[in-house]
Each structure stands twice: as C-alpha cells, then as structure tokens.
Amino acid sequence: MSRRIAVTGLGAVSALGATAAANWQAVREGRCGITLHRFDGGPYAPEPVIIPAALAPEGFSAAAEARLGRKILGSVDRFAQLAVCAAYEALESAGLVDHEALAERTGVVLGHGQGGQETLEKSYERYFGLRSQRMHPATVPKIMVSGAVSAVAMQFGIHGPVFATSSACASSAHAIIQGAGLIHTGLADVAVVGGSEAIATPGCMSGWQAVQALAAQTCRPFSKDRDGMAMAEGGAVLVLEDYAHAEARGAEILGEFLGGGMSSDAGHITQPSLAGTSAAMARAARAAGLLDDEQVLISAHGTGTPLNDRNEAASIHAVFGERARSHPVIATKSAHGHLIGGSAALQAVIALHALREGAAPPVLNFNAPDPECDIDLVVGQLRPITARRALVNAFAFGGLNASLAFAA
Known part of the structure; x- marks a missing residue:
C-alpha cells in the first residue's frame, strides 16, 4: 500500500x-x-426459549443518549445505537470529535449482517399479530x-x-478493508x-436454532466437545487515518493497518472451504509481509462449531506450514x-490491545484439545507474547x- 494507514481511535x-x-x-x-x-416473542409467538447469548450492558443506550442526545440515537434501531456509541468512543480517543477535519475528508464504512432486526420483528408483530395497517413512520429507515x-x-x-457492507460474519472485516481503500x-x-x-x-434466534449452529450452554472454540456458537450483540469501531495526516496533527498512533485479504469459496452456503479461507489468510499475510515472522498473533474466527474450527486450524497450517505452531491463536468469541x-471489528480492537500489551488472552470454556485442531491455542491464562503483528x-x-x- 502506497499510503501507510494508522489506527488512531478504538471504540x-x-x-x-x-x-x-x-x-x-x-x-x-x-x-x-x-x-x-430467555427469549420471549410475546403473545403471538411460540413458547419462550432459553439460549446462551451475550447481550450488551443494561443502560448503554441511555448513557449514550445522555452524552449525545436523542436527536439521532432516539430515531434508530438498536444495531445503529451500538454503532454510534462505538464510533463516539473511537473518535473521542482519536481526538476527532467536533474536529473540522471530519467534514469533507472523512468516510464511514460499517458492516452489518442484517440491520434493524428488532424493529423488523416489532413491525411484524404489529402487522401480522395485531393486524394493524399503521406502521411507525420510521420503520423503513x-x-x-x-x-x-x-x-x-x-x-x-x-x-x-459513507456506505455499509453486508457479508454476514465478514461484514466488518470487509468494511475495514474498504475504509482503508478510501485512504489508499x-x-x-x-x-x-x-x-x-x-x-x-x-x-432471529429461532432462525439460528433452525440452522443448528447454536451451542447448548456456551461457546467452546477448538475444544473437542464444542457444539456451536453463542449469539451476541454489540459493536466496534476503529478510526483509520493516513499516517502522515495523523502525525501532522499530533495524534497518538495506536497501531497500523497493514493490509487485508479476501476470497470467496463459491461453494456451499454454510460449510467452509479450506481453499477459500486459507486464500484470504495468505493474501493478508503476503500483503503485510507476515509469512516469515517468528511469531504472529492469530485472532481466529473461532465460532465453536465443529466444522468451522477444524477448517480454520487446517487453514493456519496451509498458510504458515512448519511455522504454524509458532503462532499463538486466540478465540475471543468464547468471551x-x-x-x-460486528465480530471482526471487535476482534481487531482486542488484537491491537494484545499487541500493545504483549499479552494474548486465553480461550475460555476450553475442556479438551481436539487432535484435528493442532494449533498453538492460548488456554488457561493470559500469555506473554513477542508478536508485534496480528491476523484477524x-x-x-x-x-x-x-x-x-x-x-x-
């Protein structure tokens, strides 16, 4: 990349x-x-179900409204509230809130798998359950x-x-790459x-149950007894900035975006392909010059589903060969x-903290190693690392x- 890209804010x-x-x-x-x-769909839904999930802290939106006001936050769905809150923190840490530099020379690229699901379900209850033809005027926005x-x-x-990307679990990763492209x-x-x-x-949780992708109790990435993912909500935002621009205004540089890799399996809708996942990793590693590093921190996709984790472990070996077990692997979806x-962006925020502190956080809920996932998984406790670069x-x-x- 001809222009170096600094990370100057995190939220x-x-x-x-x-x-x-x-x-x-x-x-x-x-x-x-x-x-x-406990997920209860109300009087027009089937019986409530109890499912493991990770929900945003109570009162986060009220606290955000106290800082930012209701003009914007009061008129958007929960997924957008989460994005605005994370963006505010990231811009504040970058020293760019209310900064004149934001106006014309700043872009916004955020990724989401679905959008306003809470609003959608409430509108369906109103239309199909209550048989009301009167929808809230802000339903579509x-x-x-x-x-x-x-x-x-x-x-x-x-x-x-300003635009959005939507590519399921890769949405925020694609958003980060596209945002870097605007600067590049x-x-x-x-x-x-x-x-x-x-x-x-x-x-939506009923839909994920139908896919048979959800864990019974919790998420156990790479553990031999793993049985699925745990759905979560939240948001994460990074401020990327032309390196020279950041230096010129005296910004604290928290890290550097070195490049990304993208690929398409062009195969099965839910089953991963070793060729596809390893291609994305290899392209990012080559772009950043990581293939010969003594140690690279790998933030795994690590969903805790049997097939995905096995495929990802194989991808790490396919990309790094004999060096594969030299690179510590974390899987923060277990937390x-x-x-x-929003997952890739949150993983990126955590990975940058890990690099800056020189410590890799442990994979949680891990019970037993899987011989088919022969990687250097960080388990048990926080581990010191020497890696200065990471793959997410x-x-x-x-x-x-x-x-x-x-x-x-």
Whole structure:
C-alpha cells in the first residue's frame, strides 16, 4: 500500500463492557459475557426459549443518549445505537470529535449482517399479530442496513464517502478493508470503520436454532466437545487515518493497518472451504509481509462449531506450514460471543490491545484439545507474547472470507 494507514481511535460495546478498554480488560482477565437468556416473542409467538447469548450492558443506550442526545440515537434501531456509541468512543480517543477535519475528508464504512432486526420483528408483530395497517413512520429507515452509517455521519457531521457492507460474519472485516481503500486511493484522510449487530431477538434466534449452529450452554472454540456458537450483540469501531495526516496533527498512533485479504469459496452456503479461507489468510499475510515472522498473533474466527474450527486450524497450517505452531491463536468469541457483522471489528480492537500489551488472552470454556485442531491455542491464562503483528480472521456463511493484518 502506497499510503501507510494508522489506527488512531478504538471504540467497542459488547456484553463485556461499554468501552474498548473494558472489553480488553475482560478478555485479559478471562471473564465471559455469555449467559443463558430467555427469549420471549410475546403473545403471538411460540413458547419462550432459553439460549446462551451475550447481550450488551443494561443502560448503554441511555448513557449514550445522555452524552449525545436523542436527536439521532432516539430515531434508530438498536444495531445503529451500538454503532454510534462505538464510533463516539473511537473518535473521542482519536481526538476527532467536533474536529473540522471530519467534514469533507472523512468516510464511514460499517458492516452489518442484517440491520434493524428488532424493529423488523416489532413491525411484524404489529402487522401480522395485531393486524394493524399503521406502521411507525420510521420503520423503513430503522430496518435498512445503511441506517447505522447514516446515523454516524449525521451525529458527527461527516460528509465524505459513507456506505455499509453486508457479508454476514465478514461484514466488518470487509468494511475495514474498504475504509482503508478510501485512504489508499486518496478519497479520504480518515475512515471510521467497523460494524455492529443486534439480532439477539426471539425470531432471529429461532432462525439460528433452525440452522443448528447454536451451542447448548456456551461457546467452546477448538475444544473437542464444542457444539456451536453463542449469539451476541454489540459493536466496534476503529478510526483509520493516513499516517502522515495523523502525525501532522499530533495524534497518538495506536497501531497500523497493514493490509487485508479476501476470497470467496463459491461453494456451499454454510460449510467452509479450506481453499477459500486459507486464500484470504495468505493474501493478508503476503500483503503485510507476515509469512516469515517468528511469531504472529492469530485472532481466529473461532465460532465453536465443529466444522468451522477444524477448517480454520487446517487453514493456519496451509498458510504458515512448519511455522504454524509458532503462532499463538486466540478465540475471543468464547468471551464476547458472535457479533456476526460486528465480530471482526471487535476482534481487531482486542488484537491491537494484545499487541500493545504483549499479552494474548486465553480461550475460555476450553475442556479438551481436539487432535484435528493442532494449533498453538492460548488456554488457561493470559500469555506473554513477542508478536508485534496480528491476523484477524472472519469467515462467513456463503463462503465470504476476509483476513486483516495489523501491527502495534
């Protein structure tokens, strides 16, 4: 990449906390945000179900409204509220809130798997359950996937390129790559990138149950007895900035985005392909020059599903060969659950903290090694690392793969 890209701001909201620092502190201490929740769809739905999930902290939206006001936050779906909260923290940490530099030379690219699911389900209850033809006038704007990027742009007065990406579990990884591309091509000096999701709703959880992808109790990535993922909600945002631009304004540089790799399996809608996932990783590793590093921190997609984890372990071996077991692997969905569109961005925030502190957080809920997942998994406790660079993986349904490379 001809223009170096700095990371100057980080923000996050998840079941682990309402700030990036709180999320990092939770994973480094081995705290889990996944608990059993009762999902009740109301009088027109089947019986309530109890499913493991990781939900955002109570009162996060009220606290955000107290800081930012109701003008924007009061008119958007929960997934957009999460994005605005994470963006505010990221821009504040970058020293760019209310900064004139935001106006014309800043872009926003956020990724989401579905959009306003909470609004959608409430509108369906009103229409099909109550048989009411009168919908809330904000129904469509709340549901649309681009509602969050519009909210962020309006909240912070951003007039540059603004758009959403939607590629299931790879959405925020694709958003980060596209935001970096805006800077690389000179279309922006600053890019607010990341993603959010709020699909832990009764109807959507029933859909995920039908896919048979959800765990019975909790998420156990790479553990021999793993049985599925734990759905989560939350959001994470990074501020990417032209390196020279950041230096010129005296910004603290938290890390550097080194490049990304993308691929498509063009195969099965839910089953991953070794060729596809390893291609995305290899392209990111080559772009960042990581293939010969003594140690690289790998933030695994690590959903806790039998097939995905086995395929990802094989991909690590396919990309790094004899060096595969030299690279520590973390799987933070065991702590914060699977944010779908927001997962890669939250993993990136955590990976940058890990690199800066020189410590890899442990994989939680791990009971026994799987011989088919022969990787250097960080389990038990926080582990010191020497890695200064990291790969963050995001492998989505539909065979849509992305891998991100960072340095700190």
